Amino acid sequence: MVARKARKAVQTLTESGNEPLELPPGVQILTDEEWSEMVDRAARHYLNMSGEEFERKWRAGEFETPDSYPIIRVGMLLGIPFGR
């Protein structure tokens, strides 16, 4: 439901400020909340921790091998520089 609202809202935005925007077929835009749910799902699956806890450790630079499997799979979802 939330995703449907977000997609509808996005279609009213403009891409460059000039052209009406329509999403390509199949592509979805997630809200920040939905994206956080995705991070949480991955963190629990791969590392048995919440997304919130993963993000805290990622920001604090607490993973010894941040680009190793499976840490990087969750880390790539965050879009945040490691240790900053």
Added chain:
Amino acid sequence: MRARLTTLQRVADCLTSGVIRVSEDGYHPNRDQAHRMQLGNGMPVPVGDVKRFSLTVSEYYSIARVVPDARGWDVLRTGYAFALDDREDREIFAYHWHPDVPLSAFLHLHINRGVIDSEVTSQAGLSPALTRLRPDVADAHFPTHHITLGEVARLLITQFGVRPRRADWDTVLRAAEADAMR
């Protein structure tokens, strides 16, 4: 941006029914955080018509004007991770580019435990979970060029036996490769 997402979704359609998802605000020039693109829901998506493999695709991108005062905006890829797992969910390989992770900011390839044939280890009475690569290979970051989702799709179809979902897969991948060269 729309053209880029259209291309990515068409390439993904060659392998999977998974859809491309982008982060909120992902159509606008970046502020602090990278825009994110993910195939599926954060977990690997099955590829091909038999569950032999699953694929994880993450990309970062920026929307910016490369040429000052230009009218249009450019979509610049700023990071990626493409990973292939076997049917036991063991990672086989992963192409990475994550400039914000220290010591491995360059473009590289990981080889992981999924390269070990689980049928052989099983016949030998060994658990796949206990198999290990030699440490230097397991820890190595093999340098690569910039890898695209189209290249990964072609690799899987032509060399890993993944059956394409689209009959026009070669045309789609050629178009994507041409886009990437621009």
